[in-house]
Amino acid sequence: MSAPRNSVVHNVIDVLRCFSSEYPLVGVTEIADRVGLHKSSVSRLLTTLEAEGWVEQDSITRRYQLGLGLIAIAGPLLANLNVRQVAYPYLQELAETTKETAVLAVWQGSVAVTVEQIASDRTVKHTSPLGARYASTGSASVQVFLAEMSDEQVTTLLDEGTIELQHGWTRAKLRKRLEAVRKQGYATNLQETFDDEVGIAAPVYDHRREVVAAVLIAAPSYRSDEQTTQALIDQCVATAAKISTRMGNPDSQ
Known part of the structure; x- marks a missing residue:
């Protein structure tokens, strides 16, 4: 009513x-x-x-x-709209270079949401529908956003059930994974959520040095051997850095 x-x-x-x-x-x-x-x-x-x-x-x-207090409310929306516009040509370039699907995700409350996608032109590919929501800690994009949070924030999300601990993971394993993401600057999902999919994600930072999005490459696992996966990681990180530069992040310039 x-x-x-x-x-x-x-x-x-x-x-x-x-x-x-x-x-x-x-x-x-x-x-x-x-x-x-x-x-x-x-x-x-x-x-x-x-x-x-x-x-x-x-x-x-x-x-x-x-x-100016209204900016605190409108800011996240404006940032999401802005990063999507800025990221689009770089996602196109990433998809063309890797021949895999390039995705942009943002954090919305307690889930990673797909807001842009350039699908691979190959017959066999993985895609992420616009608006798709991901809450599993096994997701590479989810890991990127969780890695920027405090341990207390992550624990709260787990306790509330708003994010799901990947099957077979412990909270200790998640903490180690997030520590690795922070140190190396990217996250991986190597057949952890689905046997036939590999996901690689890297954070996009804005002028406040805050993560506003994640660039993700989604690829079939059968054509992602160790060498290919490393190449995808390098390309994903490089693309995220380019977008971060355009978003005004001083650390990526």
Whole structure:
């Protein structure tokens, strides 16, 4: 059942929608007139939003404008959209060079989600549908994101059941695997989730040195011997570094 239109949440949304590029500064009276609320109600809402950093009051005009606190909410979405756009040509190049499927994944809450894919042009290939969600620790992309988390965060995800410990793994083995991922800069899934698939993933960093995505190569295991796998690792890491550079990461420049 939907919430009533006069709920606090709807009132907050209506107030925030009063701000635009045309009207970046808006006063209490103007907002009250637009949303149909009493000025005292609007004032209380703005006080709460100001405390959260979602709006700021201009010291001269006493009018309000949107605050930087909103970036904390919109930031992850904007980053995901941006990294997808930046990564696309590099994924194309990676798929053409390796003749395997190149994938871009982002972390969404407690799962790795496929947001872009360039499928291999070979008849036999592995693909990852857009929007596919991966929660197993055996997944190379999942390992990349978990490796950037604290042990406490990983433990919480395991305890809550939001990520799944790969069959046959112990938590101690997972910790060792994540330590290796952090040290070497990439993760592997060598037939661990599926007998016929090899997955290799490397992290993409932004200007804050934070992992915003993972580049993944998915290939059939029958054509991925030790030498080929190492070549795929090198190419995956190199591609992730190129994207990181474009995302402003100073360490990859």
